[in-house]
Amino acid sequence: DQQVKQNSPSLSVQEGRISILNCDYTNSMFDYFLWYKKYPAEGPTFLISISSIKDKNEDGRFTVFLNKSAKHLSLHIVPSQPGDSAVYFCAAKNKNAGNNRKLIWGLGTSLAVNP
């Protein structure tokens, strides 16, 4: 039972346009969300995070939006660049899981930014 769902396995966007990657979750106890980016043959790298007390967090070209009532978050990349082509994972933490809070991962969305 996937508690973190990334319903789009893939997304294709033109260079310079906005990329929007979506993530839905089912557990209302999740209070911290992270996005990781993964290139082929490399490990995931942390991109951006958001706490449930916020509804937006921005870091350069990357912005994450959180809609708690809809249990939905999205990652916006503006403008998209060919180097952004990667698999993007959404992950969440449960506030009741203690200090060793394990991440619950989505299955990822493969983004292709076309020149």
Next chain:
Amino acid sequence: NAGVTQTPKFQVLKTGQSMTLQCAQDMNHEYMSWYRQDPGMGLRLIHYSVGAGITDQGEVPNGYNVSRSTTEDFPLRLLSAAPSQTSVYFCASSRQGGSPLHFGNGTRLTVT
């Protein structure tokens, strides 16, 4: 600044063989963990450690052992490899359990 280093990058084993996947980090992180990534399954936690001498099981611990004798190293042992353990294995570390993870580049293991 090496970060998290995993060795080997690739490994082929026969069913029943044993091996150890090595993981070392040079960031003085307390928290270390092992994940496996399989198609359609996402990243699944195998074992984790919150500090030297302390380990605990994740979602899919069966068939794997770990130890944490130093802060830097967190090896993953397969005692008797099975084809179901064919996967890509990632080691990750963080300053503490709640911090963003730093991942190694993975070990691709095939068990025939």
